[in-house]
Amino acid sequence: MIRARPALALARLSFEDATREPAYAIVVIATAGANALAPALTMFGFADDSNLLKDFGVSTTLLAGTLLAGLSVLPGAGAAKGGILLTRPVGRGLAASARFAGISLSLLLFALVSTLSLLLAARQGPPPRAGYPLDQPVLVFGLGGAALALISSGAVTLLRGKPFGAAAVKFLAAALAGAVLVSGFFDREWTPVAPFWGFDPVLVRASILASLGAILLGAVALLLSVLLEGGAVFGLVAVFLAALIVPRGSFMEVLLPGIRAFSRGDVFYEAAPFLPWRQVALGAAHAFLYSGALIAAAAWLLERQEASR
Amino acid sequence: MRRGLAAAIAFLALAPLAVFTRGLLEEPASAPSAAPLGAGRLHLLSRVIGATGVLRAMVLDGLWLRTLRLQQQGDHFEAALLAKAIARLEPRIDAVWTFQARHLAYDIPPSFRPEERWPWVLEGIEILRDEALPLNPDSIPIHLELSFLHYHKIGLDLDDAGPLYRSRLAGLFEGKDSKELAARAGMDPSLLERLQGEVGAELDPRAAGSHALYWARRGLEVGKPGADPAGAAALARLSALARIQLYHAGRPVKALSGDLFAFVPDLRFARAADLAIEEALGIDGVDPAEAAENLRLERARRVLYLVVSGRLQEARGEHAAPPGAPAFENSVLEVAFGSAPASREAALGALASALEAAVLLELAGEENLARGFGDLAEMAGRRAAELGQAPSLRDARSAVESRLWSRWSARPAWAPLAARLRPHSGDIQELPDPDRLLFRLDLLDPAAHPGPREGARQGSPGDARP
Numbered sequence: 001m002i003r004a005r006p007a008l009a010l011a012r013l014s015f016e017d018a019t020r021e022p023a024y025a026i027v028v029i030a031t032a033g034a035n036a037l038a039p040a041l042t043m044f045g046f047a048d049d050s051n052l053l054k055d056f057g058v059s060t061t062l063l064a065g066t067l068l069a070g071l072s073v074l075p076g077a078g079a080a081k082g083g084i085l086l087t088r089p090v091g092r093g094l095a096a097s098a099r100f101a102g103i104s105l106s107l108l109l110f111a112l113v114s115t116l117s118l119l120l121a122a123r124q125g126p127p128p129r130a131g132y133p134l135d136q137p138v139l140v141f142g143l144g145g146a147a148l149a150l151i152s153s154g155a156v157t158l159l160r161g162k163p164f165g166a167a168a169v170k171f172l173a174a175a176l177a178g179a180v181l182v183s184g185f186f187d188r189e190w191t192p193v194a195p196f197w198g199f200d201p202v203l204v205r206a207s208i209l210a211s212l213g214a215i216l217l218g219a220v221a222l223l224l225s226v227l228l229e230g231g232a233v234f235g236l237v238a239v240f241l242a243a244l245i246v247p248r249g250s251f252m253e254v255l256l257p258g259i260r261a262f263s264r265g266d267v268f269y270e271a272a273p274f275l276p277w278r279q280v281a282l283g284a285a286h287a288f289l290y291s292g293a294l295i296a297a298a299a300w301l302l303e304r305q306e307a308s309r
Numbered sequence: 310m311r312r313g314l315a316a317a318i319a320f321l322a323l324a325p326l327a328v329f330t331r332g333l334l335e336e337p338a339s340a341p342s343a344a345p346l347g348a349g350r351l352h353l354l355s356r357v358i359g360a361t362g363v364l365r366a367m368v369l370d371g372l373w374l375r376t377l378r379l380q381q382q383g384d385h386f387e388a389a390l391l392a393k394a395i396a397r398l399e400p401r402i403d404a405v406w407t408f409q410a411r412h413l414a415y416d417i418p419p420s421f422r423p424e425e426r427w428p429w430v431l432e433g434i435e436i437l438r439d440e441a442l443p444l445n446p447d448s449i450p451i452h453l454e455l456s457f458l459h460y461h462k463i464g465l466d467l468d469d470a471g472p473l474y475r476s477r478l479a480g481l482f483e484g485k486d487s488k489e490l491a492a493r494a495g496m497d498p499s500l501l502e503r504l505q506g507e508v509g510a511e512l513d514p515r516a517a518g519s520h521a522l523y524w525a526r527r528g529l530e531v532g533k534p535g536a537d538p539a540g541a542a543a544l545a546r547l548s549a550l551a552r553i554q555l556y557h558a559g560r561p562v563k564a565l566s567g568d569l570f571a572f573v574p575d576l577r578f579a580r581a582a583d584l585a586i587e588e589a590l591g592i593d594g595v596d597p598a599e600a601a602e603n604l605r606l607e608r609a610r611r612v613l614y615l616v617v618s619g620r621l622q623e624a625r626g627e628h629a630a631p632p633g634a635p636a637f638e639n640s641v642l643e644v645a646f647g648s649a650p651a652s653r654e655a656a657l658g659a660l661a662s663a664l665e666a667a668v669l670l671e672l673a674g675e676e677n678l679a680r681g682f683g684d685l686a687e688m689a690g691r692r693a694a695e696l697g698q699a700p701s702l703r704d705a706r707s708a709v710e711s712r713l714w715s716r717w718s719a720r721p722a723w724a725p726l727a728a729r730l731r732p733h734s735g736d737i738q739e740l741p742d743p744d745r746l747l748f749r750l751d752l753l754d755p756a757a758h759p760g761p762r763e764g765a766r767q768g769s770p771g772d773a774r775p
């Protein structure tokens with residue numbers, strides 16, 4: 001029997017603990033900032049500057065998501081600090097699942113901010129030539145919304161005493177979502193157009209895949225925290241690098257998370273970029289099953305540890 | 310304990326499903342069947358740094374700026390290393406690969422002596438063939454650049470070191486096992502076979518034109534011409550030019566000693582070249598008078614090529630003299646030496662040149678070619694006799710062999726070659742000592758090797774003056 005109420009409470013606590021960490025807010029805001037700067041940084045791609053930017057953005061989402069997954073299982077961080085896992089009468093399996101759900105939610109919030117900022121950055125795009133006009137709606141709603149979000153979160157912090165980082169991330173997500181919705185009704189020079197004009201649907205799908213990859217790595221981090229405790233972050237870095245370089249078709253490839261399948265920046269260089277929803281659905285199914293297997297393994301290990309005490 | 314069991318069961322149920330969905334999720338093998346062997350793997354550096362997101366943008370900007378500055382300063386070694394690193398960090402952008410390959414093959418070599426240039430050209434080829442194409446197997450620009458490098462940089466003489474490039478390339482593909490050679494050249498055997506069927510002759514991987522033709526054809530086959538019509542048209546033109554190049558200079562003849570090669574016409578490609586030339590001259594906008602003149606020149610060249618290939622009777626049959634056209638022998642001499650010898654000295658020069666080529670070819674074991682150049686020498690001898698006193702062919706040949714003997718006797722390493730000569734009489738002072746031979750057959754002479762050595766010829770192989 002799964003007891004839903006304590007599981008939801010644990011998941012919510014885990015989510016709030018993760019998002020309350022200053023490091024979380026720093027990584028999320030830095031990612032959004034990096035995406036905002038990307039149009040100015042992406043050069044030397046010849047006619048592929050715009051594709052290069054999207055490739056950079058998708059891998060940034062995966063990399064920063066991996067970093068957050070690692071930070072969320074640090075011994076002094078969030079749920080681990082609160083000792084939630086060890087509180088009876090909740091079972092180990094349920095506790096591990098709930099904690100993973102909380103971590104996943106925090107990663108989804110991050111992914112939302114990252115994806116929205118990337119969509120806006122890609123619509124602005126690197127200037128193909130000197131004097132190329134700026135995308136005015138994106139700049140006004142995107143940068144203006146972000147500034148407003150930071151100011152509002154500062155005010156909330158002062159008035160209600162809530163942590164600035166957590167408030168800033170939530171406000172930023174809302175502001176960027178609004179910016180995407182509103183600026184989608186205008187072209188670069190304020191001419192009204194059909195909704196979501198200028199946003200790349202393939203980029204949305206690629207970003208969702210990258211987010212799923214980050215969640216999968218969250219499960220890896222959780223399992224490593226059970227196995228290695230303080231060494232989980234280093235373990236996660238090792239797993240991440242190994243998954244990148246492991247030869248195709250090897251036995252190790254089966255064991256390691258399939259990061260390359262979740263980082264699909266390569267599709268943007270095709271003459272007609274193609275990443276079907278089927279691929280995203282498969283990614284979601286795989287992330288769910290792989291994460292589930294790892295969480296089950298973590299729960300089993302925790303039960304054994306408990307039994308041996 | 311029961312909960313532990315549930316977790317274990319959950320793990321055992323989910324893990325195989327995770328492995329199964331992983332298989333479905335994995336991208337399909339990026340290398341299609343026509344891709345070069347060992348294809349489709351991103352460089353380790355690309356995979357690791359490729360995952361660093363926007364940090365990669367900053368790394369790339371820094372690398373590009375430094376590379377451009379180094380190139381301006383002439384620090385080619387570091388610039389070339391950085392250029393390769395850049396291409397590996399932007400592996401899916403074909404323009405980056407072609408830019409770096411062209412820099413390696415064209416911009417850097419002129420800074421070095423002719424005999425030191427080949428590694429840079431080869432690097433340009435290898436970066437395209439072995440790294441860029443496996444990652445971008447259907448890229449028309451990469452196929453175009455690879456084909457162009459072979460046709461233009463190696464196959465033509467626009468670089469002083471052209472003859473050296475051709476020799477070095479031929480040296481890479483010496484051997485008898487055609488499958489092994491095709492694999493070494495990154496060529497797909499089935500496409501190669503089809504291509505050979507189309508042109509009606511086996512492609513010799515020692516000839517640059519073979520590579521130019523193969524890569525142009527492969528680009529047309531695997532690329533998407535609809536997405537890049539200009540690139541596809543350029544590939545089609547290169548394919549035609551490569552056929553013509555194979556016909557004019559597609560048959561390698563190895564030097565008597567050392568690693569140089571001369572390239573003579575390959576009549577097996579005559580039909581393929583004819584079709585390419587007719588197609589080119591039939592394009593809209595080509596002046597009909599110019600087209601007719603070009604066709605006349607091509608016919609005259611065909612006659613010469615038949616003569617030097619030892620097919621004199623066919624050459625006579627091919628020579629169709631319209632009213633007012635030069636007679637057969639004059640026409641052959643005119644095409645071979647730029648103009649029909651108008652003076653006795655010029656005719657003796659042609660005689661010495663053709664005879665020396667005949668001797669060198671005979672020693673190289675090329676009997677048909679040796680006989681053909683012997684025929685050419687007879688024509689030059691008759692022309693010299695028409696213009697004044699001329700030595701007999703036998704005396705002239707003996708004089709040529711005598712000169713080669715004295716040149717080769719100066720070096721112990723060449724002594725075995727000198728022993729194969731029959732210099733019966735002494736030199737004939739009035740017979741010129743040619744610096745260059747037709748089709749650069751002087752490269753067969755071991756004394757043509759680079760470097761200031763005793764007995765060396767004046768003409769360096771790293772000098773492509775016509």
